[in-house]
Amino acid sequence: MKGIMIQGTASDVGKSLVVTALCRILSNEGVKIAPFKSQNMSNNSYVTVDGKEIGRAQGIQAEAARTEATVWMNPILLKPRSHQDSEVVYLGKAIETFSGREYREQFYEKGLEVIQESFHQLSKEFEMVVIEGAGSPVEINLKDRELVNMKVAALADVPVILVADIDRGGVFASIVGTLELLDPEERKHVAGLIINKFRGDITLFEDGIQWLEEKTGIPVLGVLPYIDHHMIDGEDSLSIAGQFANQKQGNLDVAVIHLPFISNYSDLEPFLYEEDVSIRWVRKGDEFGAPDAVIIPGTKSTIQDLKFLREQGLDVKIKNHFESGGFTVGICGGYQILGEEIVDEAGTDTGIVNRMVQGIGLIPGKTIFFHEKETTRARASYHENTGFPKTHGLEGYEIHLGNTFIKKNGCSFLRLEDGKEEGYFQNHGQIIGSYLHHLFHNDEWRNRWLNLIRIQKGLPPQETRKIQEFKGERFDTLASEMKRHLKWELLKEIIEKWSPKE
Incomplete structure (x- = not known):
């Protein structure tokens, strides 16, 4: 099964939104596509048609891909219950509560097994998978037993696109720093860069694109605009701040x-x-x-x-x-x-x-x-x-x-x-x-x-606003906007011709 993985230089750089857009773009082109995130940490969840619980982001991404969400799209969901402990939802069912240390020590092998089984199950039904990472792939204290970034890219044998958020500042340092901290074998998987949340005149960033490509040897596949009110459900507490930050003053x-x-x-x-x-x-x-x-x-x-x-x-x-x-x-x-x-x-x-x-x-x-x-x-x-x-x-x-x-x-x-x-x-x-x-x-x-x-x-009563009618439209609008700013044919070529660099 072919695929691509979206990783980020940090949390909340827009990985979930990019994966959602790619699912819709590929679905629009007739590809039978599945989203995937091996391990999600979020209390914002989604219930599948058979009554199982997965991360909400993967449920929304499945809707964008025009397919029914299953536990194989998010086999591990961690739901924080305190600042130290999280409930582990394994294949849609809560099984145990672990501290962070206990989870790393006791669950790693089981996690690897279910990730491999998930890829096997998805390959039976889908032509391609779009995989989402979590946080940063270079959290040095966690890398040796991580279950969600470069280890997953290696298990799936897919190229990685690294996403960085220019809106928060420091985009050059975040990209170069992330690449420098990757092991040589891990870096071979990085096949493209995406700059996300850009505001303003893109011509002012053309020198930045050239510098990045010359410095890293990796193509910049797109500079995506900051998309406000995209109506794609958020995943974690960082998303709350972003989505509700610029609230209007209503009656x-x-x-x-x-x-x-x-x-x-x-x-x-x-x-x-x-x-x-x-x-x-x-x-x-x-x-x-x-x-x-x-x-x-x-x-x-x-x-x-x-x-x-x-x-x-x-x-x-x-x-x-x-x-x-x-x-x-x-x-x-x-x-x-x-x-x-x-x-x-x-x-x-x-x-x-x-x-x-x-x-x-x-x-x-x-x-x-x-x-x-x-x-x-x-x-x-x-x-x-x-x-x-x-x-x-x-x-x-x-x-x-x-x-x-x-x-x-x-x-x-x-x-x-x-x-x-x-x-x-x-x-x-x-x-x-x-x-x-x-x-x-x-x-x-x-x-x-x-x-x-x-x-x-x-105040006078108002007519019903049909928010639900916008659901399909918002996916198509997002896909159209993202595709317009991507080097789409190059991205597809990376997926089709992928083989790790020697």
Whole structure:
């Protein structure tokens, strides 16, 4: 199976976006293409059609490639649970929590085996693979047992394109420094360079391109523009800063609690395309202000993040906001935090069996953490309790260890496809809790909720913005823009004629 690997000089240089674009470009040319990332570290995840969990970036890249995402596209997902420990999701299922040292010492051989098996499985169905690296390939303290950069390029026997971010500065040093720190055998794999996030007049960089090619002996395959609001879901905490940095000032002020172990923050991205909505990330009590609505997103460590809220005084701020008539939504871990009680029955959230803590108490529910995680795609309709019509279905996915048991009847939010009741809905939508990730990606629901807030503020309701209709368009727009700035025929030639330099 032919392929190419995209590595970067650092984190957040745009590797995921470049891989997404290449998947779409190749798919447009009729190539049966698969994305791949051997090991992903992110709490922003994606549920496959068979209910398995992989990194969100690879799920989105599969959509760009017009194929169904599978665990073979991301066999290892590390989900940080603390500053030291991560849950290991292996072929879509959580198996164990390791410290960084334990993972390196105990998992390396198993990691190599599943990477090789993944390539074998993908080769049965696909003609080509576009592989994404992670961070930098020259983290000297980690190189001897790495599972995601040059070791993967060697296992797959593919050329590597090195991506550098010119927007952050130091692009020449980052490229030359990375190449100098590679071992000679590793450097043989680097067949091209891409400069990403360029702003301004490209003619002012032509001397820079010439210098790089003369200095390194490696062709610059493209200088890609800085693409703002590309609508491709981010992967990690660095992406949060980038995507929400230049927020507009809208009439609706929505405060999102920035939990230390936030997960699946892609739940919030649709609000970026609502013209009258301003998203604010709140980390401290003095940042809270007087928002129209508060959203508590998912978390990989509910009890630790609840402790963080209390330390920052945000629990009191959230309660006061609700009592003064403000709208409040908790998704997954945020739903659990809004409840009355959390019991870590299995010790899966804290490592302490039967540890019990009090929640914020706005939802009359008790959450119990079990051993097994639930991961599933879900379809639902509004529960009859809401008073909303059932003409529009909702879609999303669930990823959670705990289950929440509501103590009152007649206050569910959704009715799932199998008939089960889900979530919490009261005070005409003033407070909502749900395990349904991507709730706000449902255009009709997002608009309905925002109109409740608009009407309360004395603003006219708005028509539904069909964000979902832009999904295919955004992939094609990204692919077209990227291809226009790439030496595309040369890049394809590198893939087709690849053989390591002697």
